[in-house]
Amino acid sequence: MGRKARGLAAAAAFLIISAACGGSTATTTQTDVGVTSNSILLGTTIALSGPAAAYGTIANAENAYFTYVNNTQGGVNGRKINFKILDDGYNPAQTVPLTKQLVEQDQVFLMFSGLGTQAQTSVRDYLNTKKVPQLFVATGATTWGKDFGSFKWTMSWQPPYQGEARIYAKDVLQNHSNAKIGVLYQNDDYGQDYLKGLTDGLGDKASMIVAKESYDVTAADPFAQLTKLKAAGVDTLFLFSTPKPSIQSLAFVTKVNWTPTIYLNSVSSPQVYLLAAKKAGAALQNVTSVSYQKDPTDPQWDNDAGMKLYKQVIANCSTCNVQDGFNIYGVAVAYTMVDVLKQAGNNLTRANVMKIASSQLNETNPFLLPGVKVTTTSSDHFPIMQEQVITWAGTGWKLQGSIIDERGSIK
C-alpha cells in the first residue's frame, strides 16, 4: 500500500511540474514591445461588469474606431491596431493584476483609456516604473495633468473636473450674481475636485456658497442632504454627483416643489440620464451643464461630417447604442490615439509616443464641438480645456453662448 501511494505521489508531482513548465513565458524588454511590422497591441482595463458597468461601452466604441481605421485605412502606417479589453469591475484591486497581465504577459505597447480614478491611480506607479505609457485615462481628476512632473508616463484626455467647475462659477457670476448656492457632492476625490474648482472659480465671492452637503458612494439616496440644502434657503443647486444620485436628486427636487437653478456635472449629463430622470418625475427646469463633444441626439449635427463619420464608425460595434454619449466619447478619444500613432510614424517607441502625446498635440477632433482643440505643449498637459455651457430644452441639450477656455487656470 505504501509503495503504491508513493508511486501515485511521484506521478502527481511529475504531472504538476510538467504542467508548470508548460506555462512558462519569456520576458523581453524592448523599446517597442507590442509593435510588429503589421500590428500594434494596445490594452485597457475598464468596468464591463459591476456597479459601473455602464462605462464599459466606452471600450467597445474605442474598439469600433480602431476597427474602422484597420478596415478603411489598413491601420496606422500599415500596422493594424489590436485592442485588448479586460474587465476590472471598477475595483482597483483587480486593475493591478490585470494591468500586469497586459504589460508582462500580453506585452502591450501601451495602456490606453483605462477607466476610474482609484483604479488608474493604483497602477500609475507601476506603469511609470515600467515606462509604459498610461495614455488618456478616462477620468477627469485634476491630478493627471497637474502631477505630470512626477508621473511622466501618465496622461488624461478629457477636461479636468476643476476646470468644468470653474466654468460653472463664471456662469453663475455672470447670470445669477445674487445666487444662494448649495452644493451636493460625492464624498470622494471626484466630488471634492468639483467643489474645489467651484470655490476657486468663485474666488472672493466664495461666500455665495451657503451650504454644502456630501454623500457616500454607498449611500442609498441623497434625500436627507437635499432637504438640508432646501432648508438653508438655497436657490442655485449644484449636483456634483454620479448618474444614479443625480437622477434621484432631479426627481426629488420636483417632488418637494423646489425650483432652484440646477447645475449638473458633465458625468451625469448624457441625455439618457436626463430622460431617465424625466421618467422618474423630474420637471428638469433651469438645468445647466457643460459639454465639449457633439451630442449624437442633437438634430443640429444631422448633416455634420463628424457626426456622419461617428455613425459610420459605431456601426462596427453591434452592442453600442448610437445615442449614448459615452460612445462618442470613446470614438473621439480613440481618434486622438490614432492621431498620436500616425504622428509617431515609424519611430514607434514608447518614449516617442509619450513625447508626442504630452507636448506636441494640436488636433481638431471631428467628434468634439467646433472650436474645441486638443492641444498639449511642453508646459501644459491638459489636452482639452474648452467647454461650452448647455441648457436642457425639454428633450435634449441646447448649446448656449460660445466656447469657454479654461486653459492655464489650473496650476
Place this chain on the structure above:
Amino acid sequence: MQRVRTAPPRYWLVAVVVIFFLGFPTVISSFLASEWAQALILAIAIMGLNILVGYSGQLSLGHGAFMAMGAYISAILAHQYKIDYLLTIPVAAVATGVVGFLFGFPALRLSPLYLALATFALAVVSPSIIKRPHELTGGVQGILIAQPDPPPVVGDLFTTVTGTAMTSDQWIYYIALACALLLFWLAWNLARHRPGRAMRAIRDGEVAAAASGVNVAGYKTLAFGISAFYAGTAGSLFALSTGFISPDTFPVSLSIQLLVGAVIGGLASIPGPLLGAIFAYFLPIGSNQWVPSQTWLPEQVTSTVKNAGPAVSYGVILILIMIFAPNGIVGLIRTGYANLNRRLRGAGDRETGQMPPDPQTV
C-alpha cells in the same frame, strides 16, 4: 530514517506540494508569480475562514473587513511611521486578531443566521468607515505601498538558480509562501489537538460539548480571534502584493469570494483552503476572459458572463459543488482516492489468487 520510510503517503504529498511551490517561480514569469502570490494570500484568508466556519461552525460573511483592517494597519504603519513593511505584518495580524476576538463576544449571542447578517453588515460598512479618518487612511485616494526589493542573499540565490534577476513580485511571492506555510502548519496543529476537537464538538452539538466540559464561549471567541488573525495577515500581504489600497479594494464581493473559496475547497480540511483559493482566484479571471471568446456558446451565455462578471462563474461552480461534491474538492479527491485504492488492492489480490476478505463475514 525508519520514520521517513514509514511516513504515511499524505506526508509525501505535503513535501511534494511544498517543493512545487518553492520551485514554481523559477520556471514561470514574474507576472504569473504575482498572480500565484495573490492566490496564496487568498488561501491564508480562506484558511482563517475555514477555522471559523469549518471547524467551529460559525458563519462569517465579513472577512473582507478583517482583511481591510490588516491591510490598513500595515499600510499606515509603513507609510506614515516609516516602519519596514515586513515588520508590520505581525503587528497587523495580532491587532486584527484582537479585534476579531472582541467581535466574537457579541457573536456569541447571535444565532447562525443573525451572525451571518451581522458580519455581512461589517463588510458593507467597512469601505465607508475607512474613508472617515482621511488623514490617516488617505480617504478615497488610498495609500500607495512601495514594493520591496529582494534582499541581496535571496536575490543572488535566485539568480544562480534561474539566471535572471529576482523581481519584487517574485520576492513577495516567497514572503507570502513563508507566511502560508507557517499558518497552514499552525492550523494543522490546531485542528489535530485539543482546541480543534473542542471546536468540532461545539460545531456538531453545542449542548453536548458543554456537557462534556468544553468551554463553549471561550472556544467560540477564540475561533473568531484566530480567524481574524489569519485574515489580518492575508490583508497585510494583499496590500503588499497589490502595491495600492483604497476603500474600493475591499468590496463586499471579496468576503463572498472567501466564503466561496472555503466551500469549493472543502470545509474543515487543511488542504481545502489552498485548493479553494486557487479556484476562487483563477476561476473568475479565466472564465471572464475565456467564455466571451468562445464562438460556439450561445450569445446570451457569453454576454451574461461578460456583463455579470465573476459572480456568474462563482454561482455556477457553487451550485455544481453543492450537488456533486458537498465536501468540496478535498472531499471529491478523498472519495476518488479511496475508490482507486480499493480497485488497486482488488487487482493485487487477484494476482495472488486470494479473495479479498468480505467485511460482512469476517
